[in-house]
Amino acid sequence: MGKPTGFKEYARETYHERAPKLRILDWNEFNEPLEPKHLRTQGARCMDCGIPFCHTGELIAGMAAGCPVHNLIPEWNDLVYHDQWHEALDRLHKTNNFPEFTGRVCPAPCEGSCTLGITSPPVAIKTIEKSIIERGFEEGWVKANPPRERTGKTVAVIGSGPAGLACAAQLNSAGHLVTVFERADRIGGLLMYGIPQMKLEKDIIDRRVNLLAEEGVKFVTNCEVGKTIPAETLKNDFDAIVICTGSTRPRDLNIPGRELKGIHYAMEFLHANTKSLLDSELKDGQYISAKGKHVIVIGGGDTGNDCLGTSVRHGCKSLVNFEIVPQPPEERAANNPWPQWPKTFKVDYGHAEGAAVFGRDPREFSIETVEFIGDGNGNLKALKTVLVDWTKPVAGGPPFSKVPGSEKEWPADLVFLALGFLGPEHPVAEQLGVKIREARGAMSWFEADYGKYQTSVPNVFAAGDCRRGQSLIVWAINEGREAARECDRFLMGTTKLP
Incomplete structure (x- = not known):
């Protein structure tokens, strides 16, 4: 597949991103497309490995390994390398109804299981996928295809x-x-x-x-x-x-002070913002504004990251993201081998934007919120946290213990709970x-x-x-x-x- 020596000749290249301080001035997508010649070389990096775990879609150690829709990744990588884009689109649509969605918002477990990723940066599968479908729309290849007959069911x-x-x-x-x-x-x-x-x-x-x-x-x-x-x-x-x-x-956080005004579920925040943006470009005021507010997002993952990016665009005064888990390592740990999903430290768009505006990555790891603090009038003004130690689990309790003397109070006007569902x-x-x-x-x-x-x-x-x-x-x-x-x-x- 691709060029047999491509992985040795070409470095990994993905969609270019607009500078964080520029892209936070609007609500447009921040990825800029690669030229076709660069996409061909990215397709060339796909090895004729013989063990393409990239499209297996298995659950290993409770995490996705490879593509759950079983995209025929080596095939369309090869077709892109040979400049056969229409054929690549046909192969892509055989398994995936909406590559324009997955090419944008999927975390790409396929890349985590790419054989090349054992020793080198993996093939830019997600970038190639998005490029194939967008070229398909540009060229008019993606058309309505109604069924020839109806069953009546x-x-x-x-x-x-x-x-x-x-x-x-x-x-x-x-x-x-x-x-x-x-x-x-x-x-x-x-x-x-x-x-x-x-x-x-x-x-x-x-x-x-x-x-x-x-x-x-x-x-x-x-x-x-x-x-x-x-x-x-x-x-x-x-x-x-x-x-x-x-x-x-949504999962709640039932601690003292939960009834205070200013504490919202993440989806409440994100839903209202997008609806107001589409309805009136935020002119109707029917959303939760983070402008000029001390914002804390509790919980990581994609939802927490989306809250960070949205808050920065509103013009928040400060931004912090709490994660109860420890900071992941830069490289795979010994108990996280390929082709498992790599549990490594990653910087997503919201983290990069928060760092660009406030001078540091907004994330705080191994930290637990224990109390919301009010201003005496029913409004949130701060929250209290404690550090946790994952090397000292509590017998019959959580897999961590609280660190004595680590209590801290953080100013907070808005808190968004991104704790899963x-x-x-x-x-x-x-x-x-x-x-x-x-x-x-x-x-x-x-x-x-x-x-x-x-x-x-x-x-x-x-x-x-x-x-x-x-x-x-x-x-x-x-x-x-x-x-x-x-x-x-x-x-x-x-x-x-x-």
Whole structure:
């Protein structure tokens, strides 16, 4: 694949980013494309390794290793190197309905499992993927492709995030009449309102949704199944239902002072900001403004990072990000071998922007928030933390202990909780009679086996984060596609969907 000696001749090169202090002045995507000649050399770095873990999509040590949608990565890397872009696009679309999304927001477990990454920087897979699909749109190769025949079967898909859209696309391609129900005012779910504009511009979503509509998928917005309309209505009106509502119940931080004004869930902050930005370019004031505020984000990951980038663009006064875990090492640890996801120290866009504005990386590691402090009028004014030591677990308690004398008070006007999610909201499942799988710590998901996706109700399926828990966009697309296959099998007795 590629050029046999390419990995020795060419250095890794990814999309160039605009300087942090410039890009925080707007809400546009900050990656700038590479020229085709540079993309060809990046494709040339893909080795004829014979062990392409990049597209395996396995779970190793509880983490994704390789691509969960099983992208044919070595094949389209080779095609790009040989300047066969249309063929590369065909190979990309065979496994991935939305490479324009994954090429922007996927954390690229494929690169973590790239064989070249054992000794050198891995192949720039994500950059190549995004470049293929964007060239496809530019050249007019990506067109609506409605099915030639209709089966007459009807399917309701609840939720329009990556799982729901992938499921709808596949079922529609099989000839079924698909209706997607979305409770928000725009289609896209987490893609639309959970991911900021500078990371995924929303016209990119609209471009794909418009194609799906041309292909025959029907979209219904401002309709929350279970509230706006009873779930029973869908059981009566459709031959099958696929639940793709995501994992939307946020994890809270129940410590003293939680009731104070100024403490918000991360998604509350991100959703309102994007909606106001799209509705009025933030002129309507219908969002939580961080301008001139001391901002603290509790929790790392993509959501915490997105809160950092959004707060900086608002013009916050100070910015800190707490992570209870220790700072990761610069290189793989001995207990984190290839092809596992590399648990190494990474600087994402929000971290870089915070450092550019305030002179230091905003992250504080091995730190726990123990109390929110008010101003006497019900408003947040500070919070108290303590350092934690992960080398000294508490018997019968947490895997860390508090460091004596490490208490510290931090000024805070706004706190955003980015602590993950406990699972989906239950009304839809309860009204449909779907069995809910409970777990520790108030966590729960809709019960349906991976690979089958059928719930306790025969004609109701579940896929994505509402079934597996909070996860990656590529797992959501994987499950949406596979649930469509099993739903098609249920409706027709057999299936040709992958």
